[in-house]
Amino acid sequence: MKTRTRWDAVCEVSDLIPDSGIAVWTEDGPVALFYLPDRLPALFAISHTDPFSGSNVLARGITGDLNGEPVVASPLYKQHFSLRSGECLEDPSVQVPVYRVLLDGDRVRLEISVARSEVAA
Incomplete structure (x- = not known):
């Protein structure tokens, strides 16, 4: 069964x-x-959730580039997460979910999975 998605506006530019x-x-x-x-x-x-601590902190991490890969370093334990794939560069067995982003005029939209209850309605 194919997952249904929608594009939710989450903020302005x-x-x-x-x-x-x-x-x-x-x-x-x-x-x-x-x-x-x-x-x-x-x-x-x-x-936003750091998988090593369970805390919502990744947006507060330091952004950078490691060998051409855009990353964020977790502010807690300093692991680097790829902003493209969500993979932890220090431990490839750990990954965070990645969301597709769309710029719609002045609005920023994220592709979000539609809950099963919404699909059935």
């Missing part, structure tokens, strides 16, 4: 901070949205 992240709330839970204006694409979204 003016809410974004260059080379940093913000946390937004979705039906999937908290998401860390990153704006890296010197890259293409410039917008990335991963889960």
